[in-house]
Every structure is written in structure tokens, then in C-alpha cells.
Amino acid sequence: MAINPPVDATKTPEWAALQKHFDELQAEGVDLKKWFAEDPKRVESLSFDAGDLHFDLSKNLVKPETLKLFADLAKAVGLEDRRKAMYEGVHINNTEDRAVLHTALRRPKSDEGKYIVDGQDVVKDVHEVLDRIYAFADKVRSGEWRGVTGKKIKTVVNIGIGGSDLGPVMAYEALKPYADAGISARYVSNIDPNDISEKTRDLDPETTLFVVVSKTFTTLETLTNAREARTWLLDTLKANGAIDGSEAKRAEAIAKHFIAVSTNLKGVEEFGIDPENAFGFWNWVGGRYSVDSAVGTSIAIVCGPKRFEEFLAGFHEIDEYFANTPLEQNVVAMMGMMNVWYRNFFKAATHAVLPYDQYLHRFPAYLQQLTMESNGKSVRWDGTPVTTDTGEVFWGEPGTNGQHAFYQLIHQGTQLIPADFIAFANTPNPAKDGDQDVHELFLGNYLAQTKALAFGKTADEVRAEGTPEAIVPARVFSGNRPTTSIFGDALTPFSLGELIALYEHITFTEGTVWGIDSFDQWGVELGKQLARQITPAISQDDEALAQQDASTQSLIRFYRAHR
Ligand code: F6P
Numbered sequence: 001m002a003i004n005p006p007v008d009a010t011k012t013p014e015w016a017a018l019q020k021h022f023d024e025l026q027a028e029g030v031d032l033k034k035w036f037a038e039d040p041k042r043v044e045s046l047s048f049d050a051g052d053l054h055f056d057l058s059k060n061l062v063k064p065e066t067l068k069l070f071a072d073l074a075k076a077v078g079l080e081d082r083r084k085a086m087y088e089g090v091h092i093n094n095t096e097d098r099a100v101l102h103t104a105l106r107r108p109k110s111d112e113g114k115y116i117v118d119g120q121d122v123v124k125d126v127h128e129v130l131d132r133i134y135a136f137a138d139k140v141r142s143g144e145w146r147g148v149t150g151k152k153i154k155t156v157v158n159i160g161i162g163g164s165d166l167g168p169v170m171a172y173e174a175l176k177p178y179a180d181a182g183i184s185a186r187y188v189s190n191i192d193p194n195d196i197s198e199k200t201r202d203l204d205p206e207t208t209l210f211v212v213v214s215k216t217f218t219t220l221e222t223l224t225n226a227r228e229a230r231t232w233l234l235d236t237l238k239a240n241g242a243i244d245g246s247e248a249k250r251a252e253a254i255a256k257h258f259i260a261v262s263t264n265l266k267g268v269e270e271f272g273i274d275p276e277n278a279f280g281f282w283n284w285v286g287g288r289y290s291v292d293s294a295v296g297t298s299i300a301i302v303c304g305p306k307r308f309e310e311f312l313a314g315f316h317e318i319d320e321y322f323a324n325t326p327l328e329q330n331v332v333a334m335m336g337m338m339n340v341w342y343r344n345f346f347k348a349a350t351h352a353v354l355p356y357d358q359y360l361h362r363f364p365a366y367l368q369q370l371t372m373e374s375n376g377k378s379v380r381w382d383g384t385p386v387t388t389d390t391g392e393v394f395w396g397e398p399g400t401n402g403q404h405a406f407y408q409l410i411h412q413g414t415q416l417i418p419a420d421f422i423a424f425a426n427t428p429n430p431a432k433d434g435d436q437d438v439h440e441l442f443l444g445n446y447l448a449q450t451k452a453l454a455f456g457k458t459a460d461e462v463r464a465e466g467t468p469e470a471i472v473p474a475r476v477f478s479g480n481r482p483t484t485s486i487f488g489d490a491l492t493p494f495s496l497g498e499l500i501a502l503y504e505h506i507t508f509t510e511g512t513v514w515g516i517d518s519f520d521q522w523g524v525e526l527g528k529q530l531a532r533q534i535t536p537a538i539s540q541d542d543e544a545l546a547q548q549d550a551s552t553q554s555l556i557r558f559y560r561a562h563r
Contacts, residue, residue, distance in 0.1 A: 001090045006380040006515025007077045010387045014076040018069045022345045030061050030480050032454045039064070048331035051317040051498045055331045056485040059454040060338060060418070061346065070337035071327035079333065079512050086508065087323060089117030089284065093519035094381055100519045101282075102289035102504065106315040106497070117284065125282070126293075133279050133297055134305035136259070140209065141181040141304060148253040149242045153209045156185045157199060158298045159229060160213035161221045162369060164261075165189040167291025167500075168213070170366035171299050171311070174359045174496050177428040178303040185298045188229070191221040196228050205236045205257065211298050212260045215287050217267030220528070226258075226271065233257055261294040286519050288369045289504060292497070307493045314497025322505045332502055335484065336509025342418045342482065343510075344388045352410065353396040356423035356446040357491050363422075364396035367503055373521045374507045380515035390514045400445045411453060411477055418482045421450050422499070426490040446485075453481035 009015050036042055036058070045064035046057040074080075085092050089099040104115055104122040111123045139145035143152040158168050169187040172179075179185075186199045200208075210229050214222040234243075234250055243249040251272075259277040260268040263285075268278045279294035291299075292315055300308040322332045342348040351371075353364045375391040397405065399421070410417045423446040431438040456479025462472050486502075488495045511518030537544035538556055545556055 001085070003085060003090060003092055003094055003381070004078055004081060005382050006384075008387050008515065009073065009077050009513050012073065012076040014069070014073040018073055018341075018345070021066060021069055022341075025061070025063070032059060032061070032480050035063060048329070048334075050321045050325075050331050050502070051314065052489055052495060053498055053502070054487045055335075056487070057331070057334070057338070059450050060482045060484060061480065062338065062341070066341075067328055067334055067337075070334055070341070071330075073340075073513065074327050074333055074337055074509065077513050077515075079327070079509060082512050083323060083508070087319075089115060089122065092381075093286070093517055095517050095520045095522065096283075098519070099284040100286065100289075101284040102286065102292065103315075103319045105281075105285065105290075105292045106312040106319065106501075108316065120282075122282070122284070129279055129281065129294055130308075133294055133300050134308070136277075136279075137297070137300040137305055137308075140301050141183065146256070147206045147208075148237065148249070148256045149206045151204075151206045154183060154207040155203055156183060156209050156211055156298045156301050157203070157229065158185060158187045158211045158213055159189075159196075159222055159225045160187075160261075160295070161189040161219060162373075163287025163290050164213040164215060164219075164222065164295055166362070166366045166369050167288070168296055168298050170360075170362035171291055171296065171496060172302060173362050174491060175299065175303050175307065175311075175493055176359060178307050178493060181302065181304065183302050185302050187298075188225050189221065191224055193228070196225050196232075200229070200232050205233045205240075206242055208233070208257060209301075210258045211301075212258065212268075212271070212273065213262070213295055213297070214260075214267075215263050215281070215283075215285070215290065215295075217260070217262040217264035217271070220531075223271070230254065230258065230272070259297070261297055287521075288373055289519075291500065303493065311493035311497045314492075314494035314499075315501040316497075317494070318498045318501035318505065322501070332505045333509050335502070336506040337513070338484070339392065339418070339506060339510050340513045342416065343390070343392050346416050347389070348392065348416045348418055349389075350393040350395060350415075350417055352417050352419035353394060354399050354402055354419055354421050354449075355396070356399040356421065356442060358398055359491055360422065361398045363499070364394065366500075367394045367396075370503055371507050373524070374518035375511050375514065375516055376523060377514075377516045377518075381517040382515075384515075386514055386516065388514060390510075390516060399449065400442065403445065403449065407449065410481060416481065418484075419453070420484045420486060421446055422486045422488075424488045424491050424495070428490075450483040450485055452477060453479070453483050455479045456481075 043058045048055040086100050087103050089101050091097050091099050093100050099117050101122055105126055107123045109127050113121060115122045140153050146152060165187055172185045188196045188199045212226040237243045237253055238245055243253055254272055255274050258273050260273045261279045262268050263281055263283055265275055265278055265280055269275050279297055281293040285293050292312055327333050353367055355363050371394045372391060377390055378386055380386055427439045456477035459472050459476050462475045467475055508518055537548055545553055
């Protein structure tokens with residue numbers, strides 16, 4: 001089925017209406033304090049619930065009527081049609097001629113037979129693989145699956161990079177309280193040998209299982225690390241006297257200590273991993289949208305199949321909400337439109353994501369790939385140049401740590417940085433400091449920061465505290481710095497799935513307004529190609545060196561002089 005051409009959002013009357021609204025707000029003066037005072041229903045009008053997450057958008061630089069304009073623009077650019085096309089498996093990733101079906105990864109079994117895409121019953125295929133993963137995970141967790149010397153697996157080492165690493169490591173960190181089988185995980189991604197050396201240094205090969213994850217099974221970093229891991233495993237087992245050096249024992253060790261996840265099962269076999277021990281996925285799953293596929297096998301092993309099912313159910317909850325909620329009340333779509341608002345109208349170049357939950361400490365890093373690899377583009381899906389700025393820089397760190405580092409710039413710097421604050425009402429680690437509940441102390445900070453950013457502190461308020469006049473300006477907070485508060489009951493597999501799906505669909509919404517194919521990533525290719533070309537020049541290949549530009553030659557000469 002052909003896809004619709006991108007609509008130039010900036011040429012639509014709906015964009016003009018939003019521009020007019022923006023100009024009027026600027027003329028009136030963006031003033032959250034005033035807007036809160038004038039509209040007692042502001043919080044109610046700008047609060048939403050999706051799944052079991054609660055959203056307060058009231059501290060954003062919008063009025064309730066702005067959402068209607070957002071919804072109008074979303075309709076004008078065809079968000080609803082494109083969303084339908086995505087969910088139904090149309091090849092909306094047209095530069096790679098692929099469907100974009102991560103939503104199928106979390107559909108329940110009851111949806112089998114309903115989504116036949118390119119001749120494939122995708123939900124049936126998904127559940128076949130999930131069932132195999134769950135059976136394998138159960139075996140590892142129960143100890144039925146043992147290493148080559150008969151010992152139970154204690155550590156899973158995931159080897160992958162980008163989407164084959166960032167999602168699993170983020171989810172592992174987030175779901176540590178659910179790791180209930182005495183199995184921990186580690187994640188090796190960088191081709192820098194320091195990474196694998198440090199991650200294997202103190203491991204016992206007899207109790208270690210490597211999961212090699214690569215969609216393509218051609219990625220330089222992952223295959224290099226997987227070969228290093230194989231050498232480490234075989235050499236260390238032999239050195240410890242755990243196996244003899246016979247080919248049969250080596251093959252048995254690899255079979256017991258290596259599994260793989262890939263769309264390229266032929267590549268897996270060529271690497272020497274038994275296809276029986278490989279879990280597939282499909283080219284309609286983008287790497288950065290894949291943590292809920294077999295790419296999450298390490299999570300299924302560590303936390304168990306039931307938790308993984310709950311994780312998928314959380315995604316599905318938000319998928320259904322995004323698909324079925326009218327746009328104006330659809331907080332997922334509205335958050336996407338809000339990001340467009342800040343990026344294109346307020347010219348905000350970055351967007352902070354600040355989880356008030358230490359377990360989410362890798363969430364901003366995960367979002368960087370999701371959002372920036374998706375929307376960091378300058379051409380639209382028909383090859384024409386974009387007509388607006390695109391792709392904010394997403395960044396962040398958990399609160400309260402960030403408060404003592406970079407929040408200064410968010411509070412008093414010269415740029416506008418919209419920020420999402422994420423917290424949960426309950427913690428798995430309740431603590432008291434005297435009579436003080438420490439989680440409440442933590443939440444006090446979560447609430448205080450968005451309040452300070454929204455309402456600031458005037459010079460008069462600063463003076464009233466007895467501040468000497470000379471330093472009053474330094475202590476003034478302008479306020480009107482926009483934030484969205486996301487509040488959940490607890491960080492669980494379900495709510496983590498919800499959060500990920502939320503940002504996936506926010507990213508999709510923004511990409512649709514900009515006319516971008518959010519599912520390709522051609523921008524990562526040139527560097528890979530050049531690395532292949534330059535690497536021979538680094539050692540003594542002077543012919544290859546002579547072909548490099550002057551700066552690269554000079555840097556290589558420095559290397560040669562110092563190695
Ligand atoms: O280079 C970028 C990229 O292709 C990402 O999109 C992807 O997640 C990552 O590399 C890893 O790719 P693979 O899973 O094929 O090893």
C-alpha cells in the first residue's frame with residue numbers, strides 16, 4: 001500500500017493558527033503565575049491519565065485552548081492516517097521499504113490471525129518466539145539449563161550495541177527489584193576492549209551465559225566483542241581445567257554458554273551458535289524499538305516470563321490508548337505536539353528527561369537513541385528538505401543528582417529547556433531518617449523543582465528575605481520554564497512498558513509533523529564506512545594513510561609516534 005506524501009505542516013492553516021496563538025501569547029506575556037490565577041480549572045483541564053500513569057501538563061507554556069490547536073495541526077498533517085498505517089503494517093519506513101510494527105510485539109495472543117503483514121501472521125510469529133524465550137528463560141532460572149561443567153547460570157552477559165544494548169540495560173537497571181532468580185546481568189557494548197575486559201574480569205565462565213544480540217548480526221562492535229567473549233570463555237575454562245581442549249568440548253561449551261538474538265539466523269549459525277539457541281525477530285522491528293522483542297531475552301531470564309509479559313502488557317496499554325483516544329484528550333499525542341511547539345515556536349533545541357527514580361538512571365540514555373536516531377533528520381520521507389527545525393537533543397540524569405549539577409542552567413540560564421519529570425508514589429526500598437520518610441523527602445524535591453521552574457521568584461520576594469540589593473538580580477528566578485510531571489503508582493514491569501511506549505509514540509508524533517521517516521538511520525552509515533577505510537591506515541599502511549585528509553593523517557602520525 002502506498003504511503004501518503006508528507007504534508008508541509010508550515011503551509012497549513014492549522015500551523016498559521018498556532019503561530020497566531022503563539023504571537024498572541026507572546027504579546028500578552030507568557031506568565032504561568034497569572035494563567036494559574038486566572039483559570040482555576042487549569043490543572044484539571046491539563047491533567048490526564050493514560051494506563052496507570054498520571055500526567056500534569058499545567059506547568060507548560062500552553063493554555064487549555066492550545067491543545068485544540070495542537071489537535072487540529074496533528075489532524076492536518078495526517079497523524080491519524082499515519083498511525084493507522086503504522087499499526088497495520090504499511091511500509092511507512094519507506095527508505096528501507098519496511099513495515100514499522102513494534103506495536104505487534106506486544107499484542108496479546110488473542111490478536112493472532114488479525115495482522116497479516118507481507119503474508120505473515122505477525123502476532124502468531126511473535127508469540128511463537130516469546131514462547132520459546134519463556135521456555136528457555138524458565139530452564140535457566142530453574143537450573144535445568146546448566147553450563148558445560150554442570151553449574152547453574154549466575155550471570156547473563158548481553159553483548160550488543162545501540163538498540164541491542166540500550167533498551168535491555170535500561171530495563172535491567174529499572175527492574176532490578178524484580179530480579180528474583182539469583183541471576184544478574186551485565187551489558188557489553190563498546191568495541192573499546194576496556195568494556196568487555198572489565199565486565200568479564202571477575203566472572204566465572206562456568207556460570208556465565210552470553211546473549212549475543214544483533215539485529216543484523218553484522219555489527220562490528222558486537223561481533224568483535226562476541227569473538228572476544230568466546231575466546232575468553234574457552235581459554236578460561238581450559239586454563240581452569242574445567243574443559244579439555246578437544247573440539248567436541250569447545251563446541252559443547254559454546255552451545256551451553258552462548259545464545260543469540262537476531263533477524264539474521266544464518267549469520268548466527270555462521271558465528272558458531274546453534275540455531276536451536278537463537279531467538280529471531282523481524283526486519284519490521286527497528287533496533288531502537290526492539291527491547292520488547294527477543295532483544296529483551298536477558299530481562300526475561302533475570303526477571304522471569306511473567307514479569308516480561310507484564311512489561312509487554314504495559315506497552316500494549318499505551319498503544320491502545322494512543323490509537324483510540326481522540327487527539328485532544330490524547331496525552332501521548334499532545335506531548336508529541338508540545339515538543340513540536342517548543343522546538344519550532346519557542347526554538348528550544350534540547351529537552352530534558354529527569355526521572356526521580358534511581359532505577360531509571362539509564363532511561364535518558366535510552367531515550368537519546370530512541371528520539372535522536374529517529375528524528376535527527378534533515379529530509380522528509382519523500383526526499384525533500386524539511387521545512388522546520390527537527391530533532392531536539394534529549395538528555396537527562398536522575399533527580400536529585402541533576403539538581404546539584406546542571407539544574408542551575410535550567411532555572412536561570414538563557415535557553416528554554418522543556419523538561420519531563422517522572423516519579424512514582426511507591427518505592428521498593430522504604431527508608432526513614434528519624435521520623436522522616438526518605439521517599440517523601442525525595443518526592444518533595446520532585447515537586448519543588450517543577451514549582452520553582454514554573455513560578456520562579458521575583459526580585460521583591462528576594463528582597464523580602466533581606467537579600468542585599470547588589471545580589472538580588474543573581475537570586476531572581478524568572479519562572480515560566482516549562483515542565484511536564486509524570487506520576488505513577490510504582491515502577492513495575494508494566495509501568496516501564498507504558499513509559500517506553502509513551503516516548504515511542506511521542507517520537508512518532510513529532511516525526512509525522514516534520515514529515516520524517518522516524519524509522520531509518522542512514523546518518524550512522526558514513527562513519528561506519530570510513531572507519532573500515534581508515535583502520536588499515538592506522539598501523540603501517542602508508543598507501544592508505546596517503547589517501548586520508550590532512551587532519552586524519554596528522555592524527556594518525558600522532559598515534560604512530562605515541563603507541
Ligand atoms: O548503527 C546504528 C544501529 O544500526 C542502530 O540503529 C542499532 O540499534 C545498532 O546499530 C545495532 O545494530 P544491530 O542490532 O544490527 O547490531
